[in-house]
Amino acid sequence: MHTEPAEQFSGPFYLCSEEDGAPVYEGEITSTAGCSQGIISAVSVCDFSSWETPGRYFVSIPGVGGSPVFSVQKEAACDHPAEEILHFFRSQRCGVATPLHGPCHQHDGSKEHPLTGGWHDAGDYLKFVVTTSFVTIEMLSAVLAKNSTETRLAASVLREARVGVEWLLKMTDGYADGRFYYQVGHPDDHRFWRLPEADRTGQEYLRTAYAGWGKNLNGLAIAVFSMAARAFVEDDPDFAACCGTRAEKLWELRDSFPDVQNTTPESFYTQSDSKDSMLLGAVQLYILTGREELLPVVDNLLKTVENYNIGWGNVGFLALITAFEAGIDRSFCTEVLQGCVENLAKVAKRSPFCRASELVWGSSAQIAADAQKILLYEECTGDRTFRSLAIAQVDYLLGANPWGVSFVVGVGCKYPRFAHSQLNDLAGLQRGAVVGGPGLRRDWEKFLSLPAGYTDVYGPYQGAEVFYDWIGDYYTNEVAIDYAVPLLAVFTLLQ
Ligand SMILES: [Zn+2]
Structure with missing residues (x-):
């Protein structure tokens, strides 16, 4: 994320090894869209999906800087x-x-x-x-x-x-x-x-x-x-x-x-x-x-x-x-x-993050359902035109969103730690739970307000759309069986 004008983000990017900082892959920024959500003013896509060698890497863009380090793993993506989602269902x-x-x-x-x-x-x-x-x-x-x-x-x-x-x-x-x-x-x-x-x-x-x-x-x-x-x-x-x-x-x-x-x-x-x-x-x-x-x-x-x-x-x-x-x-x-x-x-x-539906209470379920619709449509018609849109919905749920957070507990580097779930609070991390996901601030405020003194780790990324990893947030951070199942269906279809 940057504060520069959106049109400046084009040209090459490099995937670099954490070990010595050496580039292992060069690609072109494929798209840049303006965004007004917290401190985020533009979103650019650096697609290195074809790079499959396991290791720890960061993305570097000349004149801009490097991303946090992340890992590429061999384990089956789906x-x-x-x-983990099945683990959630067993716990329910x-x-x-x-x-x-x-x-x-x-x-x-x-x-x-x-x-x-x-x-x-x-x-x-x-x-x-x-x-x-x-x-x-x-x-x-x-x-x-x-x-x-x-x-x-x-x-x-x-x-x-x-x-x-x-x-x-x-x-x-x-x-x-x-x-x-x-x-x-x-x-x-x-x-x-x-x-x-x-x-x-x-x-x-x-x-x-x-x-x-x-x-x-x-x-x-x-x-x-x-x-x-x-x-x-x-x-x-x-x-x-x-x-x-x-x-x-x-x-x-x-x-x-x-x-x-x-x-x-x-x-x-x-x-x-x-x-x-x-x-x-x-x-x-x-x-x-x-x-x-x-x-x-x-x-x-x-x-x-x-x-x-x-x-x-x-x-x-x-x-x-x-x-x-x-x-x-x-x-x-x-x-x-x-x-x-x-x-x-x-x-x-219309969405800088390619999200295919407007935010509602339980956005995670709707976003996964959108991916599922595309995959089912594909199976019926053989038309694969929209495959990348389906994957973009899954990406959004797993971290390609303004908060950089996966909405699936225990999946990804950054995920909700304080889900609105009695089991998660009293018994231990409820792995595989899918939380409600982001909502429109104007809707959220009809139901909730943050407690005095609450430190919001996602503060800089909140805007008209909000997500709070707060245990009291039953709007964006509650777990539910109907939130989790469309994503389970998607991973089963993608397998
Ligand atoms: Zn019971």
């Missing part, structure tokens, strides 16, 4: 962060001992409907059908997109996905008496900072099971079980068959629910309609069963979905990809998919 598991906590919440639900299992949602210990379903869909989608569980990574992702599938089977186990559950947790969850195994009061069934269901959740659940029926068919045919049966049951009941069931309180995760999730559910069930009568429903939903994203609030893009794969109206799907990806490229042009 395996390491993906394994509920009801069992994990490397970071003891057995917890073993009596969730009731004797009639035990709801133990699944993952804690974020830095808190609540459990939601909406986020768990999205996470499980992402995991299964990544495994199925690889079309095999042959790679070690895909096999590990499938194992973790089973945690979500098994818990969702419990949450939807009451179809005989109409008792479906959308959430589990204690209403006072956010009042106490503790390890999850501390939730013991002597009552056998401690945490509230929230009964209720909506088409939004039903579509997601149908998708989960239809995908699980395919993904587990070789490893565990009985389990796969059970999932397939549940998908069919939920489909039969589709008209008996209101359109949307939101969380309690509603502000945690608010959805406005069910079209995208019902579309994904219907297409996945069609792929599983081949039932022709599903096609008119799919076709109708395909044309009425208004937003095509990948996130807990909208799975429209995943639904389009799935429809394409199923051979349904490919010209329509291709046109919409291409429009989505071209739009990402348009937004990225």
